[in-house]
Each structure stands twice: as structure tokens, then as C-alpha cells.
Ligand SMILES: [Zn+2]
């Protein structure tokens with residue numbers, strides 16, 4: 001890892017990259033008086049506000065199929081999300097084999113859409129201020145570079161993270177609720193929602209849920225209350241629109257709380273919280289290749305989130321073919337083509353596909 005470099009121009013940077021050919025390139029999200037000094041002498045001026053949404057942090061159903069980890073100390077191995085520490089020996093270093101499939105990307109895209117909705121509608125950033133990138137692997141980066149965010153310290157950024165992830169809502173969290181009721185010196189057991197921020201989000205979420213929900217949907221979230229579905233329009237009108245939460249026969253405060261909790265869970269954006277709070281964060285440089293895929297980190301207009309297909313738009317190598325010996329690869333899509341699965345076989349692949357398998361250490365160039 002080569003750090004603490006500064007470049008006077010893009011031309012200088014390009015020259016160094018062409019000369020050293022690093023597998024990954026990052027830049028700091030911070031602004032410093034002296035970027036090339038040691039950390040404690042850099043003099044921090046400010047920092048962009050960055051969010052990282054990665055399938056690593058989203059409990060998808062596909063990770064059990066295509067992700068594996070193995071503890072480097074004791075050899076314990078498993079499938080799915082890599083644990084923070086080994087359940088056998090508590091070591092924290094793992095060898096991982098992870099894959100990015102369409103479902104990973106779709107899940108990350110949904111979390112990114114939730115984040116952008118919060119940034120626009122609750123924080124008031126305009127679409128022009130929100131830069132969105134495909135990360136080059138299986139997620140998205142969202143950057144806000146406006147001057148208004150530069151001076152936010154780590155605590156302030158933690159507050160933003162809490163908001164985005166729906167943490168510490170007075171209406172739902174026991175601790176926050178107790179604090180509030182102590183302050184007001186009365187029990188705040190009555191369920192109520194106002195019309196701003198998360199309260200508004202939960203209201204809209206409840207309304208949408210109630211409009212479409214089946215008995216099975218209710219059961220899935222642990223509710224048996226049929227009264228919620230029997231006369232949906234009345235329930236929505238009286239409770240959600242008029243705020244008469246106690247007027248629905250057979251629907252208690254506890255039921256509303258449970259439903260609200262599910263909506264919160266569903267609407268919270270599963271960002272990597274550590275990235276956003278770090279005011280010295282390094283983040284992959286736009287336009288460079290990801291060392292695990294050979295795909296580009298690439299920016300696209302925020303409004304195109306739904307339509308941008310990373311397996312087409314982020315492909316860097318669009319010409320030629322390479323003959324490779326593949327040890328093991330699931331079926332995957334790159335560009336317009338679906339390839340694989342492969343197991344211990346020599347195949348001739350489009351350059352981008354060959355590079356992806358080589359980067360993932362699942363293939364070698366065949367002679
Ligand atoms: Zn272990």
C-alpha cells in the first residue's frame with residue numbers, strides 16, 4: 001500500500017499509474033493543507049460525505065450460494081457472509097471467495113435507492129449534489145461533495161448514519177422512549193406518528209403495506225390481526241390519515257409498534273456505517289479498475305440508478321478473447337453474454353470475462 005501521495009495534475013497521476021500499474025487505486029475523501037505529510041501533520045480541512053453500499057453488508061439469499069470463507073488460522077470454513085471473527089478460534093483473518101451476481105447488484109441497487117430518497121427528501125440535497133458510482137464489484141458509492149458537508153465531524157456523520165439506518169427513533173426504541181418519557185415525566189405508551197422524517201416514512205410505508213398485504217404477509221412479520229386487512233380503507237383513513245390509532249377495534253398499540261418496526265427495518269438503507277463516519281476515508285478512484293473484477297468504478301447520473309447495468313456499463317475490456325484454464329466458476333453474465341458454469345476446463349472467453357475470473361483467482365491464462 002503506497003499512501004500519502006499528492007499530484008499537481010491529472011497528467012502526473014496518470015504517469016505514475018502507467019508506470020507502477022497498481023491493482024487498485026484510491027483517493028482520500030478528505031481535504032488537507034498538506035496531503036503528502038504524515039497523518040498527524042496533514043492538517044485536516046474537511047471531508048466529502050461518502051456512502052458505501054455493498055452486497056457484503058446486505059443479507060441476500062444468494063450469498064449462501066456463491067460466497068465462501070475460510071479461517072486462515074484454524075481452517076474453519078462456511079458459506080454466506082464472512083463473520084467478523086472466527087466462531088472457532090476468534091481469529092479475524094479469512095480467505096474469501098465471493099461472487100457478484102444479478103441478485104447482489106439488485107439488492108445493492110435497492111439499498112442505494114432508499115439512501116438517495118432519504119438524502120433528497122429528508123436532508124434536502126438536490127440530485128445534482130448527489131454523485132452515484134458503481135463500485136466496480138458488487139455495490140455502489142454515493143458521494144456528496146458540497147461545501148456544506150465538509151466541516152461535519154465524525155459525530156455529526158454518525159448522526160447521519162443513524163438516521164439513514166433508522167437507528168434510535170424515539171417512537172420505536174425503548175431506550176430513546178424511556179429517555180423521552182422521563183424528560184416529560186409521563187408514560188409515552190400511546191402510539192403516535194407525526195408528519196416529518198422517519199415518522200412520515202413509516203406512515204407511508206404502513207399505508208403501502210396495508211394496501212397490498214395478504215394474510216401470509218402479516219403472518220410473516222408476526223402479526224395475526226385480521227382487523228388490519230378486513231376494512232383496509234377505513235383502517236388507513238382513521239389510523240394513518242386522522243391519527244386515531246386506537247379507534248381500530250382489535251388493533252392495539254403493540255400491533256402498531258410491531259408494524260412500524262417492520263417498516264423501519266424495510267426502509268432503512270443498509271450502508272457500510274464505518275465508511276461514512278470516517279473523516280479520513282480512502283475510496284476507490286472513479287474510472288479505475290477494481291482488482292477483484294477488472295470492472296471499472298464508474299459514475300452515472302443519479303436518475304439512471306434503475307437502468308444502469310454494471311455488467312454492461314462498467315466493462316472496461318470490450319475486444320478480443322483469451323484462452324484460460326478455469327478451476328471453478330458459476331454461471332455468470334457479462335455484457336450481453338451468459339457464460340459458465342465451468343469446472344477444471346480450458347475455455348476461450350471474451351477478454352473482460354477472462355480477466356474477471358483471473359482477478360477472482362478462479363482462472364489462469366492457458367498456454
Ligand atoms: Zn478459526
Ligand SMILES: [Zn+2]
Pocket residue numbers: 060062063066099100101102103104105
Ligand atoms: Zn449474489
